[in-house]
Amino acid sequence: MKNNTTFKWLIQCALLVNLLSLHVLGQNSTKIDDTVVTTGNTEIYDGLVGGIGIGTVVVIAFAILGLIICFFKDCTQVPSVMVFVGIALPLIVLAIIWGIPK
Numbered sequence: 810m811k812n813n814t815t816f817k818w819l820i821q822c823a824l825l826v827n828l829l830s831l832h833v834l835g836q837n838s839t840k841i842d843d844t845v846v847t848t849g850n851t852e853i854y855d856g857l858v859g860g861i862g863i864g865t866v867v868v869i870a871f872a873i874l875g876l877i878i879c880f881f882k883d884c885t886q887v888p889s890v891m892v893f894v895g896i897a898l899p900l901i902v903l904a905i906i907w908g909i910p911k
Contacts, residue, residue: 871899871902872899874899875898878891878895
């Protein structure tokens with residue numbers, strides 16, 4: 810019974826975080842007389858993919874590739890090496906992107 814209460818609490822926290830994030834996201838623009846007035850510096854949003862930077866998208870893509878490699882590790886003669894490659898691949902990409910000058 811305690812797990813059910815914990816699960817409900819986690820759902821409520823997730824909904825609260827979602828509600829707060831939607832409230833914060835909705836504060837960037839104001840509509841006055843059918844004219845949208847944008848506040849703040851909009852240049853920081855140039856080049857974003859779905860609201861996140863291209864480097865984050867690349868790291869997520871390589872993390873998914875690493876996960877797929879880990880799923881098919883048993884198809885090779887060296888499954889431990891494949892698990893290492895699946896884990897190391899997104900970490901190496903993250904290190905490369907982190908090292909690029911901003």
